[in-house]
Amino acid sequence: MTPLLILSACPTREVAEKIARALVESGAAACAQISGPIDSIYRWKGQIERAQEVHLWAKSTQEAQNKAFQVIRQHHPFEVPEILSIPITSGLPDYLNWIQAETQRI
Numbered sequence: 673m674t675p676l677l678i679l680s681a682c683p684t685r686e687v688a689e690k691i692a693r694a695l696v697e698s699g700a701a702a703c704a705q706i707s708g709p710i711d712s713i714y715r716w717k718g719q720i721e722r723a724q725e726v727h728l729w730a731k732s733t734q735e736a737q738n739k740a741f742q743v744i745r746q747h748h749p750f751e752v753p754e755i756l757s758i759p760i761t762s763g764l765p766d767y768l769n770w771i772q773a774e775t776q777r778i
Contacts, residue, residue, distance in 0.1 A: 673734070673768075674759055675734075675768050675772070676732045676737060676757045676758065676759060677732075677760055678701065678730040678732050678740050678741075678744075678756070678758075679728070679754065679755075679756045679757075679758070680728045680744050680748065680753055680755050681725040681726070681728075681754045682726045682748065683723070683750070684726060685706060687726075687747070688726045690747050691728055691743065691747045694746070695740055695744070698739065698743055699739075699774065699775055699776075700739040700742075700775065701736070701740055701774075702774035702775055703730070703731050704728055704730040704731070705728075706726055706728055707726070707729070708725060709724040710724070710726070710727055711724060711725075712724075731760075732771070732775055733775045735776075736775040
């Protein structure tokens with residue numbers, strides 16, 4: 673089991689909450705947290721853009737990653753949403769075991 677932190681920037685808190693709930697309900701993530709707003713500056717289609725967004729942080733596993741990505745894409749309004757996965761290299765063993773147990777039902 674490889675635990676992961678999956679990140680996505682969402683346009684609103686409501687969108688982030690919808691995705692977070694779908695991730696947890698589907699078993700693609702053990703939990704999700706929402707923070708922000710944050711200010712994002714990025715290049716999109718040749719233009720420099722600025723937007724307020726909300727960060728979604730989900731705890732998942734390598735085994736559930738594809739399902740998590742699918743859930744985020746299904747509920748995310750952006751044409752190309754930020755979806756990043758970062759391996760968790762260490763943590764409290766009981767917590768990591770909990771993540772695994774919650775995502776094994778996929």
